[in-house]
Amino acid sequence: LKKIGVLTSGGDSPGMNAAIRAVVRTGLYHGLEVFGIMRGYQGMYEDDIFSMDSRSVANIIQRGGTILKTARCKEFFEPEGRKRAFENLKKRGIEGLVIIGGDGSFRGAQKFSNEYDIPCIGVPGTIDRDMAGTEVTIGFDTAVNTAVQAIDKIRDTMDAHDRVFIVEVMGRDAGYIALHSGIATGAENILIPETKTDIEAIIHGLTEKEKRQKLVNLIVVAEGEEFGGADEVAKVVRQRLPKADVRVTVLGHIQRGGSPTCEDRLVASHMGYYAVESLLLGRKNVMVGVINNKIHYTPLDKAVKEKHKIGQEWMKIVKILAS
Ligand code: ATP
Numbered sequence: 001l002k003k004i005g006v007l008t009s010g011g012d013s014p015g016m017n018a019a020i021r022a023v024v025r026t027g028l029y030h031g032l033e034v035f036g037i038m039r040g041y042q043g044m045y046e047d048d049i050f051s052m053d054s055r056s057v058a059n060i061i062q063r064g065g066t067i068l069k070t071a072r073c074k075e076f077f078e079p080e081g082r083k084r085a086f087e088n089l090k091k092r093g094i095e096g097l098v099i100i101g102g103d104g105s106f107r108g109a110q111k112f113s114n115e116y117d118i119p120c121i122g123v124p125g126t127i128d129r130d131m132a133g134t135e136v137t138i139g140f141d142t143a144v145n146t147a148v149q150a151i152d153k154i155r156d157t158m159d160a161h162d163r164v165f166i167v168e169v170m171g172r173d174a175g176y177i178a179l180h181s182g183i184a185t186g187a188e189n190i191l192i193p194e195t196k197t198d199i200e201a202i203i204h205g206l207t208e209k210e211k212r213q214k215l216v217n218l219i220v221v222a223e224g225e226e227f228g229g230a231d232e233v234a235k236v237v238r239q240r241l242p243k244a245d246v247r248v249t250v251l252g253h254i255q256r257g258g259s260p261t262c263e264d265r266l267v268a269s270h271m272g273y274y275a276v277e278s279l280l281l282g283r284k285n286v287m288v289g290v291i292n293n294k295i296h297y298t299p300l301d302k303a304v305k306e307k308h309k310i311g312q313e314w315m316k317i318v319k320i321l322a323s
Contacts, residue, residue, distance in 0.1 A: 003033045004279060005049065005094045008066040009040030009073075009101035009108070012256060013125045013139025015264035016066040016100055021057035022272025023098050023123075028054055030280060035094055040101065041073035041108060044085040049092065061265055064142070064257045070101070076108050079115070086116045095119075096279040098272070100138070102126045103305045110285055110300040119284030121275040122300055123268075127256060130174035132306035133298025134289025138271065140176065141263040143255040147181035150251055155185060155218060161245065164206065164217045164237060168230035168250040171222035175310055177255065182220035183314070188322040189217070191225040191233065194310045199227070203240050215244055223250075270295070 006023045008016050020036070027034040036056070038048040060067055075081030089097075099109045100123040109120035124131045127143035147169045158165045169177045175192020182190035188205065191197050202219070209215045221230045230248045238246050260268070271288045274295050278288065287303035289296045 001032065001095050001279060003035065003093045004096040004098065004276070005035040005037050005044075005089060006068070006098045007037035007040050007043065007100070008068045008070045008125065009099060009105035010070060011102060011126060012066050012070045013127045013137070014064040014142040014256070014258055015138040015260040015268040016070075016125050017057075017060040017063050018260060018265045018268035019100050019123050019125065019138055019272040020066065020068060021061055022269045023276055024052050024057045025054060026273045026276040030276065032276070035092060036068050039069045039071035039073075040105065041076035041085060042071040043068075044088060045073060045075050045081055047088045049088060061269075062259050064259055066100075076112075082112050082115060085112070086118070089118065097121070098123060098275045098279070100125045103131065103303060106287060106300045106303050113285050113300075119279055119282075120300065121278050121283065122287035122303055123271045123275050124287060124289060124303070127177065128171055128174045129176045130305050130308065131287075131289070131303060133287055133296060133303050134291065136267050136290045138264055138268045139256075139260070141261045141267070142258060143170065144177050144180045144184075145261055146255050146258055147177055147251055148184045150254065151181055151185040151187075151218070151220065154249055158218060158247075159216055162214065162216050163245045163247050164215060164219070166219045166221055166230040166234050166237070166246065166248050168221045168223055168248070170251070170255050172224040173305060173307065175222045175225070178220050178222035178225075179310060179314060183318060185218065185220070186322065187218045187220040187318070189219040190315070190318055191219065191221040191227070192310060193222055193224040193226070194307055195312075195315060197226050199233075199236060203237070206237065206241055206244065210241060210244065
């Protein structure tokens with residue numbers, strides 16, 4: 001193995017730059033030539049590929065986003081698109097790939113590798129943390145800390161005015177950001193896609209507070225929760241408690257950006273390093289994950305989006321601590 005490529009694909013997440021840096025510098029350490037591929041599979045298809053040196057990843061470990069940019073590439077779904085992408089790799093002699101992205105990107109890599117025998121190593125970059133085969137993903141820690149900082153600020157004004165605040169965080173399929181940020185900010189209720197929302201219990205709690213003339217309440221909602229997000233939950237609360245001062249904040253894309261936390265930089269550095277080591281050891285088509293603080297490899301076709309079981313115990317703790 002002499003030449004490898006690295007790309008970021010799908011949704012971006014803070015810490016991807018730290019992973020790119022780790023891949024490039026580990027590759028160079030082993031005497032490999034490392035190519036950066038711009039905008040995920042799109043750059044592979046359009047031949048937007050360049051040789052990287054140590055300086056091309058200088059001063060990026062602390063930056064959000066990805067210097068390689070990311071995209072969704074429709075041509076890569078088609079055999080002809082993948083063929084053209086392969087030809088672009090072949091003419092440069094690229095023999096292995098590190099793909100930093102989510103499960104869709106890994107599905108593409110698996111297909112590509114079956115067709116062209118190019119070993120692909122996946123590195124999980126997603127703020128949602130909902131991947132099989134790993135307990136950590138690059139970007140989650142930053143996203144959840146951004147949410148905590150924002151919710152803390154909302155809490156100050158909520159408290160000053162006796163308001164009910166419903167804050168929506170990201171998580172179409174997974175409630176980790178909502179659960180962690182909700183617990184860390186002392187939310188009274190946390191609504192996530194993994195568990196059924198007991199709206200009656202929430203209304204009951206609010207009604208009791210209203211009777212005591214102290215209707216201050218923080219509800220943290222994942223966007224994929226069963227009612228369909230903060231606005232929908234607010235509709236129900238307003239209907240049932242017409243006197244309540246209910247406010248909605250949707251945090252949105254601020255959760256994807258910003259300087260990665262120390263934790264995300266460590267995770268990305270660790271995974272990026274092991275991705276290159278894996279290629280050198282002859283591993284192919286696996287995702288580098290971390291389970292119980294140890295590196296863990298999962299075949300790319302098993303590294304799918306997975307609804308982890310979020311413990312009922314945590315939900316019980318949330319209730320007790322908010323009472
Ligand atoms: P996110 O966490 O944002 O969902 P992702 O990596 O899952 O990230 P996708 O948009 O699903 O993002 O996939 C990224 C790209 O991977 C697609 O635009 C496409 O180019 C490629 N890809 C995804 N699925 C396939 C597939 N089944 N066959 C070929 N290529 C695919």
